[in-house]
Amino acid sequence: QVQVVESGGGLVQAGGSLRLSCAASGRTASRSGMGWFRQAPGKEREFVAAINWSGFNTYYASSVKGRFTISRDNAKNTVYLQMNSLKPEDAAVYYCAAARGSDTYYNTVHYDYWGQGTQVTVSS
Secondary structure, three states, X not given: OOEEEEEOOEEEEOOXXXXXXXXXXXXXXXXXXXXXXEEOOOOOOEEEEEXXXXXXXXXXXXXXXXXXXXXXXXXXXXXXXXXXXXXXXXXXXXXXXXXXXXXXXXXXXHEEEEOOOEEEEEEO
């Protein structure tokens, strides 16, 4: 069992930056692949970024590649999403998730444990 708690959301102007954090607890947290997803009102949940258990492999949605960076600190059992050059279309509830496996995954079917989400609002 892995528990996941996100933090760091808020209101930011377009072009600004935010860093989201995801604290994962549980016996296997440091060995799990982790991912960030987001869901805007009226839209389906979409993949944002993923990282494998060691942090050496990452994968990004094309819409955020070059602007967002996912990283992890296994000593702290924490995953981060650094978001730069934010756009109004990045506004959504952002969810952190822990996968059953240790690799990078973009499909929600690989993720068993989800946080409650943190709101990101981008003003134009």
